[in-house]
Amino acid sequence: MSPRLRQLPPIAGARILGLGSRQPQHIVTNADIAARGVQTTDEWIRERVGIVERHLAREDESVVDMAVDAGAKALADAGLAPAEIDAVLVATCTMPSPIPNAAGQTAERIGVRGAHAFDINAACAGFCYGLGTASDMIRAGSARHVLVIGAEKLSDWVDPTDRSTCIIFADGAGAVVVGPADPDERPGIGPIAAGSAGDLVDTIVVANRHSFIRQEGQEVYRWAITEIAPVALRALALAGLTAADVDVLVPHQANLRIIEAIAKRMRAAGARDDMVVADDIVRSGNTSSASIPLALDHMRAEGRVGSGDLALLVGFGAGLSYAGQAVVLP
């Protein structure tokens, strides 16, 4: 007879306790890109992707630098000390090398010692995968407080002369602290709706360590406008909610037209007219796994969202991979 393994007592639910972000100071406008000799115009970029400007990191500003700053701010926002964090998860797909990972260095620099520390690479879906993993870890009893960070330096992997990518991708980091919901409180993070479309693997690729990001824009666009709204609706259904419950829709900030297409489908499914739709891409560009927490933090600073709001998050990108969940904002 095999030995009986004990499990830790499960916890009913997790919630987001704090939020923080970091954007590089250097702003690149559409006119700056055109002035560099790239064959494009401000009007074309605004029409096709909706971006007006983006932030790019300096040569000496790394993924980990941004992750540390965003993570420390989220900790302060949650009112927790580094010693209270027992897991650090960094969603990233733009580290300069595969080892060491970002999470271990980030934890060390924030002052979190001896914690679980691992990276998640699900490209632009990475933050939602990280949030889902954090929630599951807390519910299973393997961690009490988890710092989840999306951090990217896409400018390292973009050909500055490729007009199909250099206008889109940008740098930044966003972070949340996740902890247990109070026993008498409802959970603040719903079940994850996630999956992958491996048949479309070739549509967003960095071929090897000497290559840049290459994207089949039209194919990815079609996939995003048809397949992602159903993922968002599935996340709501798993949480026992409907589209009318959503206060703020935060899709990955890939392209303003994709965001609008998803919002339109959400409204057709019953979302309210006053549902706030994240449009942080306009000023921040596409920052992959950082885009959702960046958008949340910016919208909170602007007063467009508040504590207790129900936010529907959905990430999607290379892999192709996707993930989403409903959350209550801290």
Add this chain to the structure above:
Amino acid sequence: MTAAAQPLPRIGTMPRDAGSTPITGDRQKGPMPVTNEEILRGLAKIVHEVAGIEENEITPEKSFVDELDIDSLSMVEIAVQVEDHFGVKVPDDVLANLKTVGDAVDYVAKTT
């Protein structure tokens, strides 16, 4: 909006074997059209909705890109809606060859 005064929305936790049944979106299949005129009317409605062009401007000889000034992403949106409405497949390689409104009507007519 903030909801400080309202109760927090109830977020359920997933039943152990909930599976992952996809939720159907807002797609609606229209009735199967029989004439080219009906296809044109359905297509014009879609083009109007996606690109904001008046339906009476959308005539068979007009080219999508050069005359109606529709960009490639809007063409993808039109293709997706044509697929939903007429129940046909419009893959990217086919879409690239649909230069005029008439090309699209003929494609739908021969594919339905």
